[in-house]
Amino acid sequence: MSKSTRRIGIAMGDTLQRVGELIFETDGRRQTSLFRYALEWLDDRDSFPLAPNLPLSDTHFHSGSRSSPRSALPGPVADGAPDAWGRGLIRKARRRGLTELDYLLAVDDTTRQGALRYLDEAGQPLAQTYPPVPRLNELDDLRRLVGSADEGFELAPDLRDRLIGSAGSLGGARPKATVRDDRGALAIAKFTSAQDTMPVERMEAATLALARDTGLNAASAHVELKRSAHPVAVIQRFDRTASGRRTHYLSAQSFLGVEDGTDAYYTDIADMLRAHAADAKAEMEELYRRILFTILVSNNDDHLKNHGLLSVGGGRWSLAPAFDINPQPYRRRHLETGISEQSGNAASIEAALEAAPFFDISADSAASMLARMATTVRERWRHHGLAAGMTPAEIKLYEDAFDHEETSTAQRLAGAFDR
Ligand SMILES: Nc1ncnc2c1ncn2[C@@H]1O[C@H](COP(=O)(O)OP(=O)(O)O)[C@@H](O)[C@H]1O
Numbered sequence: 001m002s003k004s005t006r007r008i009g010i011a012m013g014d015t016l017q018r019v020g021e022l023i024f025e026t027d028g029r030r031q032t033s034l035f036r037y038a039l040e041w042l043d044d045r046d047s048f049p050l051a052p053n054l055p056l057s058d059t060h061f062h063s064g065s066r067s068s069p070r071s072a073l074p075g076p077v078a079d080g081a082p083d084a085w086g087r088g089l090i091r092k093a094r095r096r097g098l099t100e101l102d103y104l105l106a107v108d109d110t111t112r113q114g115a116l117r118y119l120d121e122a123g124q125p126l127a128q129t130y131p132p133v134p135r136l137n138e139l140d141d142l143r144r145l146v147g148s149a150d151e152g153f154e155l156a157p158d159l160r161d162r163l164i165g166s167a168g169s170l171g172g173a174r175p176k177a178t179v180r181d182d183r184g185a186l187a188i189a190k191f192t193s194a195q196d197t198m199p200v201e202r203m204e205a206a207t208l209a210l211a212r213d214t215g216l217n218a219a220s221a222h223v224e225l226k227r228s229a230h231p232v233a234v235i236q237r238f239d240r241t242a243s244g245r246r247t248h249y250l251s252a253q254s255f256l257g258v259e260d261g262t263d264a265y266y267t268d269i270a271d272m273l274r275a276h277a278a279d280a281k282a283e284m285e286e287l288y289r290r291i292l293f294t295i296l297v298s299n300n301d302d303h304l305k306n307h308g309l310l311s312v313g314g315g316r317w318s319l320a321p322a323f324d325i326n327p328q329p330y331r332r333r334h335l336e337t338g339i340s341e342q343s344g345n346a347a348s349i350e351a352a353l354e355a356a357p358f359f360d361i362s363a364d365s366a367a368s369m370l371a372r373m374a375t376t377v378r379e380r381w382r383h384h385g386l387a388a389g390m391t392p393a394e395i396k397l398y399e400d401a402f403d404h405e406e407t408s409t410a411q412r413l414a415g416a417f418d419r
């Protein structure tokens with residue numbers, strides 16, 4: 001990697017309105033960038049800041065630190081760049097020594113996360129060279145292709161490009177691709193991986209359905225190739241509206257304005273919601289109930305990129321539907337995002353109840369929320385597992401994720417409200 005500077009136009013959504021400019025620099029070792037809003041964006045009455053730490057102003061915002069190249073792009077831009085899975089595909093297809101900007105621009109504009117788009121000198125979105133997004137009826141072919149890549153086989157260049165187009169843009173580490181569902185809307189297909197020893201994708205779809213059953217706002221999902229040994233969880237994209245328009249997305253990491261791997265607490269997210277949410281009370285309650293759910297179903301992958309925010313305009317935000325919630329029967333009871341500084345990372349119902357005031361929730365309300373949620377989880381998880389095609393033996397494998405010390409505590413503490 002030698003010294004280079006690149007200027008990229010940034011545009012918003014379907015109208016490609018100019019938002020700003022990114023100047024990306026690398027000296028071969030360190031990668032940094034400067035972001036500046038376009039005057040056109042600053043002058044628009046309907047414009048909004050891309051993140052709370054990028055207020056609308058005519059200045060340069062610097063990104064990049066010595067510790068990690070991952071911090072070389074502003075948070076909202078980095079949120080649309082591929083992660084472990086997509087990067088793996090891109091690395092195989094392209095030369096070595098790729099920069100953060102190369103990864104960002106390698107993926108398909110159609111499937112790119114959120115509403116930000118990147119323009120070449122001619123004002124054309126980058127990149128538009130990929131074949132159309134596969135449809136659901138091509139899922140079995142796509143599954144085979146993804147499986148080959150997941151197992152490390154070499155693919156012919158045209159197949160590799162097809163895969164980067166549909167599968168490269170999304171974050172996360174599991175094998176996945178964007179597909180068009182029967183109504184033409186974008187959805188994420190999450191595939192069974194060669195390393196899976198549990199029916200993870202059936203369970204993921206079941207858990208999102210269970211979350212909705214408890215009244216949480218969770219992404220809609222169903223299982224495709226349901227009778228096969230390689231079922232696929234198909235999850236509706238929430239960064240597109242029903243009519244297909246793009247919605248600006250931020251990970252909780254970028255919402256907090258912190259770097260990859262920073263320790264943060266749910267109380268920090270609550271504080272940001274208090275300041276920046278359209279309906280702070282409702283959002284803090286939703287977040288609080290997601291903590292209870294996470295503990296009750298033994299999800300322990302609740303890091304800051306597995307929580308997201310959607311822009312509702314005017315610099316206001318709402319929590320994106322919950323996603324990537326995976327019950328883990330065999331892991332220790334630990335949260336990636338701790339509840340509060342006092343409780344640390346313990347996945348503890350007692351700590352969650354103690355923290356209720358930080359979310360503007362009274363002790364009584366917290367106990368009654370817990371009672372209702374614990375009952376629904378206990379009574380309904382098996383039903384959702386069976387509905388997602390799990391066998392009774394597979395359901396049994398997950399029992400420890402739904403029946404454990406914290407669910408007993410929940411039942412005991414919530415006892416008085418459980419009716
Ligand atoms: N339903 C969805 N709509 C839009 N974006 C999503 C949705 N679900 C996940 N994402 C985005 O895709 C990324 C990867 O998805 P995720 O389910 O977290 O996969 P993994 O299990 O590999 O971490 C998330 O971090 C989020 O940015």
Ligand SMILES: [Mg+2]
Nearest residue numbers: 172305306324
């Ligand atoms: Mg994830």
